[in-house]
Amino acid sequence: MTLPLLVVLLLNGCAEKEKFIVYGPSQNGSEVEALIKEEDYVERSTVIHYDDSMLVAVQIKPWEKWKKTKLEKKLQKKFDEKYPNKDVFVSADYKIFYEANKIKKDQIEDNKLSDKIKELKELAKEKT
Amino acid sequence: MEKEQYQQLEQNVTPKPPYIKNIAKAFFVGGLICTIGQAVSLFYIIFFNFTEATAGNPTVATMVFFAMLLTGLGLYKRIGQFAGAGSSVPVTGFGNAVISAAIEHRSEGLVLGVGGNLFKLAGSVVLFGVVAAFFVALIKYIFVMIGVVSW
Numbered sequence: 001m002t003l004p005l006l007v008v009l010l011l012n013g014c015a016e017k018e019k020f021i022v023y024g025p026s027q028n029g030s031e032v033e034a035l036i037k038e039e040d041y042v043e044r045s046t047v048i049h050y051d052d053s054m055l056v057a058v059q060i061k062p063w064e065k066w067k068k069t070k071l072e073k074k075l076q077k078k079f080d081e082k083y084p085n086k087d088v089f090v091s092a093d094y095k096i097f098y099e100a101n102k103i104k105k106d107q108i109e110d111n112k113l114s115d116k117i118k119e120l121k122e123l124a125k126e127k128t
Numbered sequence: 129m130e131k132e133q134y135q136q137l138e139q140n141v142t143p144k145p146p147y148i149k150n151i152a153k154a155f156f157v158g159g160l161i162c163t164i165g166q167a168v169s170l171f172y173i174i175f176f177n178f179t180e181a182t183a184g185n186p187t188v189a190t191m192v193f194f195a196m197l198l199t200g201l202g203l204y205k206r207i208g209q210f211a212g213a214g215s216s217v218p219v220t221g222f223g224n225a226v227i228s229a230a231i232e233h234r235s236e237g238l239v240l241g242v243g244g245n246l247f248k249l250a251g252s253v254v255l256f257g258v259v260a261a262f263f264v265a266l267i268k269y270i271f272v273m274i275g276v277v278s279w
Contacts, residue, residue, distance in 0.1 A: 094170075095179040126182055 023104040024049030032056075035082065041071055046100040050113050053087040054079070055120070057100040060092050068092050089117075091124050154214030157207065161218045165191050188219055195223030200231070225249040 020036060022029040023046065036045045036056070041064040048055040056079060060068055069092075076090040091097075099120055108116060129137075169187040172178045178186065198204040204224045207215045215221060226246060233245040247254065271277050 093179045093181065095173045095177075095183075098174060123177055123179055126179065128182060128185070 019044045021046045021101070021104060022049070023047065023100075035078070036075075039071075039075065039078075042075075044097075046097060046104060048100050048103055048113075048117065050110065050117065052085070053117070054083070054089070055096075055100060055117050056088060056090045057097040058090070058092050059094070059097055089121055089124075091120075093124055096120055096124055150212055153211050156214070157211030158214035158218060161191075161215065161220055164194075165218070191219050192223035195220035196227045199224045199227040204228075222250055222253055225253070 020033050022033055029047075029049075032047050032054075036042055036047070036058065041061055043059045043061045045056065045058040047057070056075070058072075058075065060071055064071065072090055072092045075092075076088070079088040079090060099116075103113065103116060165187055168190050169183045172183045172186050173180065176186075195204060198207070204215070204220075205228075208224070216224070226249075229245050229248045229250070230242045233241040233248075235241065236245075268277070272279060
């Protein structure tokens, strides 16, 4: 009895969430969103804008995850070509995605934001 | 009695192992262990500064630690009896092999008993793991040199 109820509740929780989020002062928010939506392997994404930089955190669809690194590089290249005068950082890692959502949820201010993003970038490059 | 006759008789008497049942048990218990591992991995990602790429090492260490604890308490052998390969193929089986060998040789002393026999079973896992990793890396190096794949 409780199990189907739980499943329904869980599924509802998933459906209500926004799948493509753009956060921060930006003039081209919908443009970035459309750019990510073009790529059909992206399941959810959170984009953080600050100054002249952008943090693009994406989650890739389950079966496409085999090619995660390649798709990440592809997306990075696409953004670099589209915004040559912006410092864009693309990551498909769950940790980066989680922290990006946390930034949006906590509404972190600008002076702390750049430090936080710098920390995340360093974290994403770590290998061991 | 002829040799063939004996074999015939033996085959008739031996009960048929319930393969499907055993496979199902191993599948579900192995899956459960992997689900716990995924939960531990997510725990490290969310509460500590680990990414998906780096969370693997602490996760493996934690899972081996859990298995060692359960072996010491005598619970892991029950899981092993129930699930068979489902409990020995994941990395938890490694922890079980190390600690069960240590417990078995405890009476022979700390150095020659426990120390000498700690990797009696698990030693082959370590050895073949290192050898296999070496050859896989070698093959990949050759492929990269030819230019088929990139690092």
